[in-house]
Amino acid sequence: MDLLAQTRDLLGQLIAFPTVSADSNLALVEFLADRLEDAGARVELHRDATGAKANLFATIGPEVDGGILLSGHSDVVPVADQNWSSDPFVMSEREGRLYGRGTCDMKGFIAAAVAMAPRYARMARSRPVHFAFTHDEEVGCIGAQALAQILRGRAVRPAVAIIGEPTMMRVIEGHKGCYEYSVHFTGLEGHGSAPDRGVNAVEYAVRFVARLLELKERLKERVPAGGRFDPPWTTINTGALVGGVAHNVIAGRARVDWEMRPVQPEDVEFVKTDLHDFCTHQLLPQMRGVSPSADIVTEIIGEVDGLVPAGANEARDIVMELTGANGADLVPFGTEAGIFQAIGMSAVICGPGSIDQAHKPDEYLAIEQLSQCLSMLGRLGARLG
Secondary structure (H helix, E strand, O other): OOHHHHHHHHHHHHHOOOOEOOOOOHHHHHHHHHHHHHOOOEEEEEEOOOOOOEEEEEEEOOOOOOOEEEEEEOOEOOOOOOOOOOOOOOOEEEOOEEEOOOHHHHHHHHHHHHHHHHHHHHHOOOOOEEEEEEOOOOOOOHHHHHHHHHHHOOOOOOOEEEEOOOOOOOOEEEEOOEEEEEEEEEOEOOEOOOHHHOEOHHHHHHHHHHHHHHHHHHHHHHOOOOOOOOOOOOEEEEEEEEEOOOOOEOOOEEEEEEEEEOOOHHHHHHHHHHHHHHHHHHHHHHHHOOOOOOEEEEEEEEEEOOEOOOOOOHHHHHHHHHHOOOOOEEEOOOOOHHHHHOOOOEEEEOOOOOHHHOOOOOOEEEHHHHHHHHHHHHHHHHHHO
């Protein structure tokens, strides 16, 4: 069986593991661990605090610094309430496309990387190749952040990270970060006819949202020189405002869900400092003047660093050479790449399939894209010798 056929079969096996982020990924990573160990890799599984999730980290080649990391997330988004033409967890082939949840996002890349492992075992003589397959990327890059902390403390670690998110095999050198929060307001309920005797959590939440809208406009004035993102400034989006129980009851609780997508780290501190000061010095004193137990609590849903375009980027240069690309682009969607960059690795995104197919019913990966990915990874092998 040729390499493409092997990879296609392996992808079908991976799709059969329903690794929706809310569920365990252990069966999948244990399956991959066995495949990689059979190829000669040194494999580690790092479980999360629940014991139901794990990251896989594996190495083929010498135990030396400066290896090349192939990274992908093992979790997929839910299929509930989506109208699929076939079982999303049974891969099917139609008209040169492989259908199934996770085919392009991003088990196709994982299958290609693991299929290459036996060849890498023969080729990796001077530079190691590493594999990182993480949990919970779709809900805040939780697994990658935990793995990064482990790698940060090691004397021997990869120098280059290739993240195989679906880019149609384009070379991507940058994307914005994604910071998501839920802000919980606790007021004091009472009869709607006496609003001054209570603390209306919804009204204070509205004032918080108004502050977000002010910051949203002020961020447009902080565009970095030569900004290439679209739009080129840090954005803020208010996703939800929920609170109250009835027309005639002072709202005792409210919640604001919001996100920020920064183009530069300085904007994160600018926004967070402003909101902290606004709540501490304006909202909370007014709320607690009526009810000392009133409170505002910010829940961090996820704080994921962006991938900052860098002048010197070995990962980008390697993948441009492997693919024959003459330039690198930026994308609006987030990945785990910035997490690896933050611990000192050069990082680039390049993988099979289109992000336009991700998270949708009848998600698919074109077989031609899978073939192109295998070609790139095959040429990478020559660099390991």
